[in-house]
Amino acid sequence: MPGFNTMLKFFIKALAFLIGTSLIFNALGSLADHVAPLENWRVEYQQRVEKLEARRDQIEAITLGNSHADSIDYSVLGLEGQSLALAAADLFEIEKTVLSMDDELPKLKTAFITLSYYSFSRDNAKFESLRSRRVGFYSLILVWSPIRGDLSNFLMGKLDAYTHIMSVVRSDGWKGVWLGLLPSASPINPFPYDGVHTTSVWGDCFHYTAEQLESHAREIAGRNVSSSMQMAAIHPGLEQDAFDALARTIERLQSRGIRIVLFTPTYYEKYNEYFMEQGSYMIDDMKQLTDKLQQTYQVEYYNFSDDPEITTQPELFYNSDHLSECGHRVFSAKLLEAMESGSIIGK
Amino acid sequence: MKFNSIQFLVFFPLVAIAFFSIPHRWRWMLLLGASYLFYASWNPKYIIVLLTMTAIGYLSGLLLEKEMHPTTRRFILTLSLLASLGILFFFKYFELSSYVLHAIFGQLGIAHLIPGFNLLLPLGISYFTFQTLSYVLDVYRGVIKAEHHAGIYALFIGFFPHLTAGPIARANQLLPQFHTVQAPDYEMIVSGLQRMAWGFFKKLVIADRLALMVSTVYDDPTAYTGAALILATYAFAFQVYCDFSGYADIAIGAARVIGFKLQENFQQPYYAQSIPDFWRRWHITLYNWLRDYIFYPLSRMLRRSGLNSDNLLVMMLPPMLTMLASGLWHGTNWLFIIWGALHGIFMVSSVLWNRRINSLRLPFSLPPLVENGIRIFATFNLVCFAWIFFRAHSLSDAMYIIQHLFVNLEINVSLFDLMPVGWYDWLIALLAILLLEIVHWQQRENSSLREVIRRHPVWLRWSLYYGLVIAIFMFGKFEAGEFIYARF
Numbered sequence: 001m002p003g004f005n006t007m008l009k010f011f012i013k014a015l016a017f018l019i020g021t022s023l024i025f026n027a028l029g030s031l032a033d034h035v036a037p038l039e040n041w042r043v044e045y046q047q048r049v050e051k052l053e054a055r056r057d058q059i060e061a062i063t064l065g066n067s068h069a070d071s072i073d074y075s076v077l078g079l080e081g082q083s084l085a086l087a088a089a090d091l092f093e094i095e096k097t098v099l100s101m102d103d104e105l106p107k108l109k110t111a112f113i114t115l116s117y118y119s120f121s122r123d124n125a126k127f128e129s130l131r132s133r134r135v136g137f138y139s140l141i142l143v144w145s146p147i148r149g150d151l152s153n154f155l156m157g158k159l160d161a162y163t164h165i166m167s168v169v170r171s172d173g174w175k176g177v178w179l180g181l182l183p184s185a186s187p188i189n190p191f192p193y194d195g196v197h198t199t200s201v202w203g204d205c206f207h208y209t210a211e212q213l214e215s216h217a218r219e220i221a222g223r224n225v226s227s228s229m230q231m232a233a234i235h236p237g238l239e240q241d242a243f244d245a246l247a248r249t250i251e252r253l254q255s256r257g258i259r260i261v262l263f264t265p266t267y268y269e270k271y272n273e274y275f276m277e278q279g280s281y282m283i284d285d286m287k288q289l290t291d292k293l294q295q296t297y298q299v300e301y302y303n304f305s306d307d308p309e310i311t312t313q314p315e316l317f318y319n320s321d322h323l324s325e326c327g328h329r330v331f332s333a334k335l336l337e338a339m340e341s342g343s344i345i346g347k
Numbered sequence: 348m349k350f351n352s353i354q355f356l357v358f359f360p361l362v363a364i365a366f367f368s369i370p371h372r373w374r375w376m377l378l379l380g381a382s383y384l385f386y387a388s389w390n391p392k393y394i395i396v397l398l399t400m401t402a403i404g405y406l407s408g409l410l411l412e413k414e415m416h417p418t419t420r421r422f423i424l425t426l427s428l429l430a431s432l433g434i435l436f437f438f439k440y441f442e443l444s445s446y447v448l449h450a451i452f453g454q455l456g457i458a459h460l461i462p463g464f465n466l467l468l469p470l471g472i473s474y475f476t477f478q479t480l481s482y483v484l485d486v487y488r489g490v491i492k493a494e495h496h497a498g499i500y501a502l503f504i505g506f507f508p509h510l511t512a513g514p515i516a517r518a519n520q521l522l523p524q525f526h527t528v529q530a531p532d533y534e535m536i537v538s539g540l541q542r543m544a545w546g547f548f549k550k551l552v553i554a555d556r557l558a559l560m561v562s563t564v565y566d567d568p569t570a571y572t573g574a575a576l577i578l579a580t581y582a583f584a585f586q587v588y589c590d591f592s593g594y595a596d597i598a599i600g601a602a603r604v605i606g607f608k609l610q611e612n613f614q615q616p617y618y619a620q621s622i623p624d625f626w627r628r629w630h631i632t633l634y635n636w637l638r639d640y641i642f643y644p645l646s647r648m649l650r651r652s653g654l655n656s657d658n659l660l661v662m663m664l665p666p667m668l669t670m671l672a673s674g675l676w677h678g679t680n681w682l683f684i685i686w687g688a689l690h691g692i693f694m695v696s697s698v699l700w701n702r703r704i705n706s707l708r709l710p711f712s713l714p715p716l717v718e719n720g721i722r723i724f725a726t727f728n729l730v731c732f733a734w735i736f737f738r739a740h741s742l743s744d745a746m747y748i749i750q751h752l753f754v755n756l757e758i759n760v761s762l763f764d765l766m767p768v769g770w771y772d773w774l775i776a777l778l779a780i781l782l783l784e785i786v787h788w789q790q791r792e793n794s795s796l797r798e799v800i801r802r803h804p805v806w807l808r809w810s811l812y813y814g815l816v817i818a819i820f821m822f823g824k825f826e827a828g829e830f831i832y833a834r835f
Contacts, residue, residue, distance in 0.1 A: 006531040007367060017809070021816055028817070128826055152353040159353075168820045175771040 022163045029164025036176030041087040042136055052082045052105075059105045064094050064249075065114030071265035071323045072112055076332035079110070086137065088130060090122040091242040092147040093137050095249045100141045110259045113249070115290060116321075117264075117275055117283045117305070120242045121228035123235045125150040129227075135166055148241075200315040202326035210314045213268045217320035221274035224321075228282060243289050250297050261339065262290060262301040265331055266310040271320040302338050304331060348388040349828060350597045351550060358385065359601060362507075363536075366605050371528045375498050378605075382507040386470065389511075393469040396434065397505055400472075403430045404479035405500045408486045408493035424487045428480060435476040438468055440679050471511040473676055473835045475504050477636055482518045484640060491519045499525045506607075508598040512591070512832040514612040515632040521609070529606030538797050539603030544815050545786075546596025550830070551823030553779045554590035556772060557582040559824070560765045561738065568744050573755040574762060576748050583738050584731045585780060587831055588616065591630070594830045615787050617730070620722035621701070622693040623666075625730055633673065642669040662698055667691035677737075677835050682745060686736040693729050775822050 037043070052059060061081035063069045066089045074081035084097060094113065124130035124137075131153060138146070138157020146154030160166040170176070195208045208216060232238045250260050267275075276283065290301050309330075310316050316327035323331055348354045362381045366374055387394050407427035414420050482503070485491045494500040503522050509515070564571050564579035571579070595612040602609045612631050619625035626634045645665040654661050667688075674687015713721070732749075739745035766772030789796050800808055 006533045006536075010531070010533055010536055017812070020809075020813065024813060024817060025820070028821070155357060156353045165820065168817075169823065169825055170821075172768055173771060173775055173822050175768055 025163040025165055025168050029167030032167045032170060032174070032177050035180035036172075038170055038172065038176070039133075039136070041133070042140060045084075045086055045140055048082060048084055052084065055080065055082065056105055058107060060107050061110040061112065062105070062108065063112045063114070064097060065089060065112075066116060066119075067322060068116050068265050069112065069114035071114070071263075071328055071331050072335070073325075073328040073332040076329050077336050080107070081110075081112075085114070088124065088133055089137070090124050091119055091245045091249070092123060092125075092150075093134070093141075095245045096137075096141055096143045096147060098249050098252055100143045104256065108256075108258055110261060111253050112261045112263060113246075115262050115264050115286060115301070117279065117286055118224055118228040119246075120239045120286055120289050121232050121282055122242065123231050123238055125153055126234045127227060127231050132166060135160060139166065195318065198315060200326070202313075202315055202330060205315060205324040205326035207315050207317055207324040207326070208319050213314055213317055213320045214270050217268055217270035217274050220319070220321055221271050222278060225275065225279035225282065228279065239285060239289070243292070247293065247296070250293065250299060254297065260297070260299040262293070262299055263335060264303045264305045265323060266304045266307045266316075266327070268314075268317045268320040269306070269311045272306050272311065300339070302335055304334060307331075307334065310334075348385050349830070349833075350594065350601075351547065351825075351828065351830075354388065359604075363605050366529075367531045374529070375496075375502050375525060378507075379498055379502045379505065382502065382505040382510060385507040386505065386510060389470050390467065393467070396438070396469045396472065397475060398501075400431060400434060400475055400479050401501045401504045403427055403434075404482050404504060405494070405497055407483045408500070409495070411483065411486045412493035420487065424483065427483045431476055431479050431483070435472060438472055468834070470833060474513050474515055475510065477515050477633070477676075478504055478518075481515075481636060481640065485518055491522075494518070494522055506602070508602040508607075509609055512594045512598070512830055512835070513630075513632055514595055514598065514610045515636055516609060517632075521607070524607050532606060535606055536604050539600040539605075541797065541812070542600030542603060543597050544600075544812070544819070546593040546598075546600060547819050547823070548593075548779075548815060549589040549596065549783065550593035551819055551825065553776065553783065554586045554593060555824035555826075556766075556776050556779070556822075557586040557589075559767055559772070561586055563765050565738050565740065565744070565748075568739070568748050568751075572751045573753060574758050575765060576752055577756075578762060578765070580731050580735055580738075580748070580752075582776075583734050584617070584727070587734065587737070588613075589783070590830055591832045594832060615790065617727050618723055618787070618791070619726050619730075620719060621697045621726055622690060622729060623697055625726055626690070626694070633676065637669045637672055637676075641672055642666065645669075663695045666694040666698065670694055682736045682739060682742060685742075685745075686733050689733045689736065693733070779818075779822070 032038075033043075052062075058080045059082055061074065061077070061079045063072050063081065063083040063085050065085050067085060067087045069085035070083055072081070072083065086093065086097070089097070124134040125147065134150070134153045135156045138154050139160040156166075193206060195206050195212060197204070197206050235241070253260055287303075290303075293299055294301055304310070310323075310327065313327075316324055316330055318324040318327070348358060358381070362377070365377055369377060383394060383397075386397060404427070407423060410423045411420055411427075414423060482491075482494075486493050494503065499522065502525055503516065503518060506516070506521070561579050561583045564575055565583070568576065592613040599609045599611070610632050614628040614631065616625055616629035619628050642665045645668060646661060649658075649661045649664065650656065656662075668691075670691030671684065671687045673690065674684045677683040677686070712718075735748050736745050739748060763769040763773060766776075786796060789799060800811060
């Protein structure tokens, strides 16, 4: 059958070509990530998963959510815990993260899930500047079905898992790699921190100064509000869909007998001010939806977003919407106290 | 679904494999289903427009073939053309007409009651309308027989490789191919894939890279002068060429993989030695369409009215109207009409100039290489000048750009900042254009570049293929997306 032979010949060659391409992409991707990494969240997340695996029999608590979730310091809470927070993660990604945790952690008792002001207004799928992050998410997480309506990113992510393609496709067009390979190139920290290091009553910490916090707050609050509004425009019914995703996550964890603790960490006062100016409706919606979750699932929620003892202290902030290490300790102590007293703060 | 999307990367191989795996009698169904899926992935509602246009063409063809009486045939033709053009007009030109009428009635102080619909322009409507028109006209003229198989006819109109941005297929060229049994042909598959890869290179590495710089300048032209404006205009010339010819390469390549031959749409247009020559090389299928259905009939009509070919009206009117139609085909924006008119003026001037030059006995002659070089340079710059109107957001922007083209021609490092990754983006763009020109040069020397590549050993061939694929991923810009000509 001539047609069959032609197809067979083509498929053999195509397969050889694809295998070759995959090998080359893996080599190039590894080289690029080694010489001039563009993102550190992937490495960070992989390290977290490795740590979780290494202590799987001891883990009592996990943290889920975006980078705001890293406010928890488990040494203060007195728990064996591990953060699985992912920078810029939305509630759909959190649901998939939970689904990917197939093997039960035998001692897992508590899951802390962070809720930011904009948590119910985010979907990274179609938002151009976060799309590559969503693709990276699929590449990292062991799930085999896409988030609803997100087939293209899912396929790209799974392709990346085996070919390293997203490390080959670089926004700098490989400029950083070529420069990094020059013999005269000096090692450059791709993610330099421009804050200060001081010693205060809370200990030694890197943090922003008041001026830096003010300017960061203005920029980041504006950006968070506008990006959330754009995402809502792209995804009609986003709030309800995000709510449903979180509800399913809660149901799944509760069915395993895991205690759910929802929390909002403290933000710098100026961040709160700027966010309120442009996105107060988002905060109101978030509180309303959280109330609904509390009523439906009897989950705990602790809102420290404008805690007066933290929100005005620059030393406690890495930047305007992230606590410093000192801030983590102070916040975690307060969270522990609230959890032990059973009070629901700032509801 | 865009060609440069991950969905297409999955969709196309699946369609191709399925196509060769099923018997010939079912293949049209598969291709038609795939084509409608391809179209519906953009906006499912608008498939009705495609179906309506298909029905108009199909029924008109059958009626025209059946009907023998000239008056009735003319009536059917007129009705069919009005229906097809009416749909095109409704979606593409209604808003402009409504706006113009509002302005006119407003000036006269008369209340104007034409409603606004705020419609989305159906993807590829200009392409499938023109295909329908040419089919009906060809059946009417007896050039082709009507297609009786409704499914095959629908496939001719909706075939996914050419559906959204051409090439505009002709019935006598494409319809017979759908009736022919296509056996998998290794050479066709491989050359189709190579063509697609080259199209992706042009689109992602060159066009979308240059697009960033062009947008920076053209979105805010008053912030720039001289060098930046010239650079952005030249960059747009390459952007629009690589974008559109890249699309054509992918479309032609995709069709070739499954055994179909679509018409070429480009033939190194920037090597044209005159504006008429440019139009024989740029968007060839549209130009051929306009030539066959506007230029020739108009010329014939004028000659039949007693004017000879030396008459100025015969020389000027057909090219001018043809180019105006070309501008109008692109859209409702006045700038497209000015762009078309400019090309019309260039074309008429070129004809008159050639007649004048041929009638003179010049005392000197330039070496052919120099003369051709001058012609190519002049033509390229005229085309670039017209591109200003094509790309600008408004007439005032276009006028500002023209007025400031030669103001402050200082070349300095700040020009690097017009690209997101500065000098590096420029370097990549220049190297990619250099590669493009090497390929063009090779194609001029040997019409089939594939033949040239085939003569080399397998390791070199595979290295070239790997190099092309890796270059696309390493240096491609994957954020942009839309093909410029898919808008029309």
